[in-house]
Amino acid sequence: MAMDTFSLFISTLFIFFHITAVASIGVNYGTMGNNLPPPSQVAQFLKTQTTINRVKIFDMNPDIIRAFANTNISLSVTIPNGLIPQLADLATARSWVGANIRPFYPQTKIEYILVGSEVLHWGDAAMVNNLVPAMRSLHHAVNKAGFTAIKVTTQHSLGILNSSRPPSSASFQFGWQQYFLTPMLEYHRQSKSPFMVNPYPYFAWNPSDNNFALFRPNPGLFDRATGKNYTNAYDLLLDAVFVSMKKLGFGDVQIAVGETGWPSAGDPGQWQCTVANARWHNLNVARKAESGVGTPLMPGRKFDTFLFSLFNENLKPGAMDERSFGLFRPDFSAVYDIGIMRQAQAGGGATPTPVTPTSGKQWCVPKKGATDASLQSNINWACTSGGVDCSAVKAGGPCFNPNTTRSHAAYIMNAYYQAKGHQDFNCDFSGTGVVTTSDPSYGACKYTA
Ligand SMILES: *[C@@H]1O[C@H](CO)[C@@H](O)[C@H](O)[C@H]1NC(C)=O
Ligand SMILES: *[C@@H]1O[C@H](CO)[C@@H](O)[C@H](O)[C@H]1NC(C)=O
Ligand SMILES: *[C@@H]1O[C@H](CO)[C@@H](O)[C@H](O)[C@H]1NC(C)=O
Numbered sequence: 001m002a003m004d005t006f007s008l009f010i011s012t013l014f015i016f017f018h019i020t021a022v023a024s025i026g027v028n029y030g031t032m033g034n035n036l037p038p039p040s041q042v043a044q045f046l047k048t049q050t051t052i053n054r055v056k057i058f059d060m061n062p063d064i065i066r067a068f069a070n071t072n073i074s075l076s077v078t079i080p081n082g083l084i085p086q087l088a089d090l091a092t093a094r095s096w097v098g099a100n101i102r103p104f105y106p107q108t109k110i111e112y113i114l115v116g117s118e119v120l121h122w123g124d125a126a127m128v129n130n131l132v133p134a135m136r137s138l139h140h141a142v143n144k145a146g147f148t149a150i151k152v153t154t155q156h157s158l159g160i161l162n163s164s165r166p167p168s169s170a171s172f173q174f175g176w177q178q179y180f181l182t183p184m185l186e187y188h189r190q191s192k193s194p195f196m197v198n199p200y201p202y203f204a205w206n207p208s209d210n211n212f213a214l215f216r217p218n219p220g221l222f223d224r225a226t227g228k229n230y231t232n233a234y235d236l237l238l239d240a241v242f243v244s245m246k247k248l249g250f251g252d253v254q255i256a257v258g259e260t261g262w263p264s265a266g267d268p269g270q271w272q273c274t275v276a277n278a279r280w281h282n283l284n285v286a287r288k289a290e291s292g293v294g295t296p297l298m299p300g301r302k303f304d305t306f307l308f309s310l311f312n313e314n315l316k317p318g319a320m321d322e323r324s325f326g327l328f329r330p331d332f333s334a335v336y337d338i339g340i341m342r343q344a345q346a347g348g349g350a351t352p353t354p355v356t357p358t359s360g361k362q363w364c365v366p367k368k369g370a371t372d373a374s375l376q377s378n379i380n381w382a383c384t385s386g387g388v389d390c391s392a393v394k395a396g397g398p399c400f401n402p403n404t405t406r407s408h409a410a411y412i413m414n415a416y417y418q419a420k421g422h423q424d425f426n427c428d429f430s431g432t433g434v435v436t437t438s439d440p441s442y443g444a445c446k447y448t449a
């Protein structure tokens, strides 16, 4: 134990003194702000001022795709979840590639096409059922177009795991393994594309685990079954994914990190959200991505990694932490440095271009990292003491399918939030709920707003 603490201390020092060694890292470029600079300025800034060499966006915004032309920065793009059912059809996939990729490629170095985001977690049955067929069709379509360097994947929240502690006991959610994840991993193996996950120690954080979540000295977690010691939550989450894949026979499939990050500010009480914590977390993630040191169960493996996120986004709903994940402020000043600036910042910045905020409705849904156990207790409470009419999620009700705790909890938490006057605190649920502006309704299952 003294030994562990000591070696952790040494590696901590090593990281500290080698801060400038981080050469390249990916970032997510989210656009939920009304004060963000135009895409052309963003692309030029990243190219000239930073060593960021990969960018991922959450849509197919042509202005952004065009802005990254001839920057030599790889761009990954995301197809909206709602298009998934129609893209399972090969002819539709081919015309989609013709309209959305061909005009921009290869001037813009498109790296990954993500077929939706966290579809198993949030998607309706039609999206979930068509996900792998759509991935196959799009893969086929980009190859037919001759764009063989573009990989087709999708990204997953860790809601796909049944459990992660210890990693050796991890497995995917039972219902998803057979129907969705086995065929998907088979696709990834055949197409040599990575299985992309969003491991956020932040969303699994609890006060007693603070140092473990933040790569700071701690007693570690010893996994008896494998004899491996875990000194941070990030390794633990990645190995839990790896073990789950291996249990299905896919330990050889590459893993990529679609999102991970830590907010630099929060509401009063969110004391874990500080600049020092955000910097330290992201610096360690970036170092891991760059060094290829891997994890206890995947030594020497590199993971293409996209930090969340590029900017603080002032229109993200929910608590302050949601708007504070950025490496940069909208004026391009760094919130903190993780060794990705080409040289010390000269200061100043671009003129912000305000966009009109969308006025609108809001819904309450479970947070990414919320466990099934906590969501089940939300359901139990809301349907009894909370006074929510829960018949819609009972067998035969319009929101019964998908028959998962998360889906049922989403419907019920939202019903409670709306009934109580939709204040942010009505969506707290002991920190397991989050307010969103995108309507979770699907098919006959209508969420009120
Ligand atoms: C892991 O840590 C435990 C307790 O600190 C120690 O007994 C064990 O030898 C360590 N194992 C490895 C493989 O480092
Ligand atoms: C473009 O990026 C690739 C990979 O990041 C790098 O190997 C290459 O040297 C870059 N080319 C230019 C012209 O900067
Ligand atoms: C899911 O996790 C629970 C608790 O960790 C465990 O008892 C159960 O066997 C797991 N289910 C599967 C299918 O692995």
Ligand SMILES: *[C@@H]1O[C@H](CO)[C@@H](O)[C@H](O)[C@H]1NC(C)=O
Binding pocket: 395, 403, 404
């Ligand atoms: C719904 O899910 C629960 C929990 O997994 C299970 O016990 C139940 O049998 C399922 N109901 C149907 C109709 O599939």
